[in-house]
Amino acid sequence: MEFRFTVLASGSTGNATIVQNKETTVLVDAGLSAKKLEELMRERGVAGHEVDALLVTHEHSDHIKGLGAFARKYDVPVYANEATWAAMERHVGAIAEEKRVKVGTGESFSFGSMTVQSYAISHDAAEPVGYCFYEDGYKLSLATDLGYVSDKVMRQIIDSDVLVLESNHDPDMLRMGRYPWNIKRRILSDVGHLSNEAAGEALCDLMTDRTKRVYLAHLSLDHNQMDLAKLTVNSVLENKGYFFKQAEYPLRETHHDRPTPWDEIKRK
Known part of the structure; x- marks a missing residue:
């Protein structure tokens, strides 16, 4: 396994994408029920416990519908900027403090050899972002909403x-x-x-x-x-x-x- 991804679902009914390398599995958004996310992930041979991090683009329900349930079930750290955390707080339920990772818009962070760069986008949400993923000189960009x-x-x-x-x-x-x-x-x-x-x-x-x-x-x-x-x-x-x-x-x-x-x- 090298650097790969699958768009689990995309559209107004729910959005989720898996980005993966040989050491890390990242879920971007969780806009479907936790049960549906698990079902779609199984179609691509990924189990919930394999997800190392959950990245959030913004707080609209088609991007966070299953976030709380999924993150709690699999004890996954959730990454979002401070404004998005505040906007989605009441929609996702309790997330353990140590699993709430605040990442400033425009910041980059890494999971092993995979680097992630967030960037600001124009959308009617608190502080929406897109993400670019870098691995071994290759680049994947996610740009929706x-x-x-x-x-x-x-x-x-x-x-x-x-x-x-x-x-x-x-x-x-x-x-x-x-x-x-x-x-x-x-x-x-x-x-x-x-x-x-x-x-x-x-x-x-x-x-x-x-x-x-x-x-x-x-x-x-x-x-x-x-x-x-x-x-x-x-x-x-x-x-x-x-x-x-x-x-x-x-x-x-x-x-x-x-x-x-x-x-x-x-x-x-």
Whole structure:
């Protein structure tokens, strides 16, 4: 086992990702019930007691729903910044003081040879963050729940070997959807979620010769479809001069109800 990850689930119904190397297993977010998390992890051969740390991006329920139950059951240390701890306190229940790890936004920390860098993102939460993972010169970036990709975010996640990027909604589907207008306005705002077209435009600046794969993530069940997201993102890329042979097509899917295959970051 080298440096690998699997997106256990991604979307408004719940988010969780496992990042793993030969010595450490990290769970990023726990937005499904503890029982469902265990079920999805078993599909990828990971047991709850193997998780060494649980990292939190922000306090919305689709990212912390099962956090308390999972952390207590497996005695896992939970990493989050101080504002996120304060915002999620009443939602996650009692977490032992020695298991509450406060990490400042922008700080880096390590688990053996794996280094993690948190970075600030634009979303309507207390102090939301994304995470970049580094191992042996390779880089994995997780970037969802973005109202927009700021210059600071761009500098943080560019030159990733593998990038998990939000492609949340199709604006026309959202505007015609059943949500009340105040919710639609929030999603479309700079503290909401990234549209398919915005994801494509960001990728035009983010993809480099180093980029091997991009996973489109956090798709809305009501206002998007994976085929549409891939078509839109690819159209934007093609308009900017990016053309890929099918064998080297970089866009990958995530799912709200099942995990992605393990992705070995070092695999060519």
